[in-house]
Amino acid sequence: MAGYFSELFKYDFMIRAIIAILVITPLFGMLGTMIVHRKMAFFSDALGHSALTGIAIGIVLGITDTNISMVIFAVVFAFLLNQINRRRLVATDTLISVFASCSTAIGLAILSFGGNFSKYSALLVGDILSITSKEIVYLLLIFVATITFWFVAINKLNAISVNPTLAKSTNIAVRIVEDVFAIIIALVVTLSIKWIGILLINALLILPAASARNISTNMREYHGYAIIFSLFSGVIGLIMSYFNNVATGPMIVIVASVIYFLTYIMGRERK
Amino acid sequence: MRKIAKPCGFHCVKIKDIGVAFGDQVILENINLHIHCGQLLAIIGRNGAGKSTLVKAILDDIPHTGTVEFKDVEDGKMQKIKIGYVPQTLNLEENAPMDVYDLICSFRYNYPVFFKNKKIYGEIKEALAEFDAEDLIDKQVGRLSGGELQRVLLSMAVMDNPNLLLLDEPVSGIDKNGMDLFYDKMEYLKENYDMSIVVVSHDLDYVAKYADKVVLIDKAVMAEGTVREVYESEEFKEVFGNSRFEITAKSTTTPIYEVDVAKSHVHKRDIVEKQTPFEASYKGRKEED
Numbered sequence: 418m419a420g421y422f423s424e425l426f427k428y429d430f431m432i433r434a435i436i437a438i439l440v441i442t443p444l445f446g447m448l449g450t451m452i453v454h455r456k457m458a459f460f461s462d463a464l465g466h467s468a469l470t471g472i473a474i475g476i477v478l479g480i481t482d483t484n485i486s487m488v489i490f491a492v493v494f495a496f497l498l499n500q501i502n503r504r505r506l507v508a509t510d511t512l513i514s515v516f517a518s519c520s521t522a523i524g525l526a527i528l529s530f531g532g533n534f535s536k537y538s539a540l541l542v543g544d545i546l547s548i549t550s551k552e553i554v555y556l557l558l559i560f561v562a563t564i565t566f567w568f569v570a571i572n573k574l575n576a577i578s579v580n581p582t583l584a585k586s587t588n589i590a591v592r593i594v595e596d597v598f599a600i601i602i603a604l605v606v607t608l609s610i611k612w613i614g615i616l617l618i619n620a621l622l623i624l625p626a627a628s629a630r631n632i633s634t635n636m637r638e639y640h641g642y643a644i645i646f647s648l649f650s651g652v653i654g655l656i657m658s659y660f661n662n663v664a665t666g667p668m669i670v671i672v673a674s675v676i677y678f679l680t681y682i683m684g685r686e687r688k
Numbered sequence: 689m690r691k692i693a694k695p696c697g698f699h700c701v702k703i704k705d706i707g708v709a710f711g712d713q714v715i716l717e718n719i720n721l722h723i724h725c726g727q728l729l730a731i732i733g734r735n736g737a738g739k740s741t742l743v744k745a746i747l748d749d750i751p752h753t754g755t756v757e758f759k760d761v762e763d764g765k766m767q768k769i770k771i772g773y774v775p776q777t778l779n780l781e782e783n784a785p786m787d788v789y790d791l792i793c794s795f796r797y798n799y800p801v802f803f804k805n806k807k808i809y810g811e812i813k814e815a816l817a818e819f820d821a822e823d824l825i826d827k828q829v830g831r832l833s834g835g836e837l838q839r840v841l842l843s844m845a846v847m848d849n850p851n852l853l854l855l856d857e858p859v860s861g862i863d864k865n866g867m868d869l870f871y872d873k874m875e876y877l878k879e880n881y882d883m884s885i886v887v888v889s890h891d892l893d894y895v896a897k898y899a900d901k902v903v904l905i906d907k908a909v910m911a912e913g914t915v916r917e918v919y920e921s922e923e924f925k926e927v928f929g930n931s932r933f934e935i936t937a938k939s940t941t942t943p944i945y946e947v948d949v950a951k952s953h954v955h956k957r958d959i960v961e962k963q964t965p966f967e968a969s970y971k972g973r974k975e976e977d
Contacts, residue, residue, distance in 0.1 A: 575794040580777075636785060637802055
């Protein structure tokens with residue numbers, strides 16, 4: 418058995434994949450807590466889809482590293498969505514859907530020009546085994562930035578989600594906190610989209626936090642469980658995908674979904 | 689935790705020329721209010737009169753004209769006002785993973801809420817004790833009853849020693865017992881804290897019994913003064929109907945709200961729940977005068 422597992426670490430790409438998982442998943446668990454808490458599941462989904470448009474724009478503009486155009490587009494997109502959202506003219510979910518569909522369609526149209534879409538189809542499911550050391554460094558940077566933001570802003574984010582007027586009356590800079598949070602989500606989502614995949618990235622953001630929510634009564638439990646569930650799904654999903662020869666992203670999400678249903682039953686029994 | 693134990697009578701909050709308009713539609717205009725520390729001012733008015741908008745304007749949550757000033761009458765100095773606000777509701781589902789500690793820590797402290805801090809825990813417990821709510825500290829906020837939530841929110845609003853305590857319709861979803869408790873607490877706050885209290889209220893009985901000053905608004909200030917002055921004004925009768933006075937003179941057993949339901953904004957639910965007839969408190973006041 419031990420030999421069976423040591424086989425995992427024989428390959429450099431596996432070691433890199435495990436390091437990447439250990440960096441990404443706690444981050445996703447953590448961000449997910451406030452995405453679920455603030456009912457932003459649609460928002461993060463739309464950001465994932467905007468990655469396609471960002472890449473397409475990069476190609477049209479002739480940028481060699483489309484990662485740059487993808488990140489910039491997602492940040493602008495997140496910022497704009499926040500601005501329009503504040504006007505409260507239309508329901509948020511409708512608005513986000515409209516934006517997401519529109520940008521996805523534009524992205525797909527450009528990328529499929531001349532029948533070339535198959536080149537980009539890997540983006541849809543992701544491939545963590547192809548991550549390079551340089552890309553792991555990027556992930557570490559965003560990891561540090563997010564943790565710092567979390568320590569400074571978690572109370573404020575939580576307060577705003579409970580009652581924005583009350584938060585404002587206690588001198589919380591509502592707009593800035595909301596905007597920075599949206600930008601952080603955009604950065605994390607776009608920087609990890611190649612490894613997790615557009616179709617699955619939102620599941621990985623939402624599922625661990627939603628599972629934690631089923632069985633938590635306070636913020637400490639909520640954060641703790643979300644991070645543990647996310648890490649666990651990531652590591653187990655990666656190992657299972659290696660031995661079963663299936664794509665890693667879907668395997669991680671399957672594990673996370675199983676956890677969700679288990680915690681759902683546990684949560685119901687506790688009531 | 690508190691520095692000043694008694695209202696000094698020298699501080700006052702001046703709400704000057706507040707006006708709110710969305711596009712061409714004027715919601716509020718020329719609202720001027722003046723409240724001294726140790727005073728309870730009640731804002732009443734029909735549904736849609738702009739009461740909640742006024743609260744939001746005072747909190748600077750919406751674009752408005754006019755100012756809110758906090759002044760020391762003795763030396764005439766202006767200070768930055770600190771407002772303690774108790775909202776109508778919180779945006780939380782029943783099972784939201786947030787206990788009372790998390791709620792108060794998020795609003796009042798910078799220490800990240802995902803770690804527990806014993807010192808902060810103690811301070812929050814102390815603040816809650818002021819409103820007999822210390823046992824609620826580990827309870828989930830979404831599962832608190834209306835009365836419990838209100839005590840928690842009051843503790844949170846008061847723990848920062850505000851100059852102005854602003855309560856937006858704090859009485860909805862609370863039974864008569866809870867209402868009595870709430871207004872008893874208001875009396876206690878008036879006597880023991882150096883602050884002014886503004887309550888946006890739906891309940892004319894309690895306003896009659898406890899308010900020092902009443903303001904009737906409908907886009908603008910329609911009537912203001914003591915309870916008696918406002919309740920006997922033409923404007924008051926126009927908004928709430930004057931039948932209640934006639935009925936109370938005839939019989940005390942008649943459910944007074946029945947006549948007024950169509951005109952007033954008192955919820956139908958109140959008709960069933962409320963047992964304190966308006967005239968009792970109103971008469972009590974008259975006799976005192």
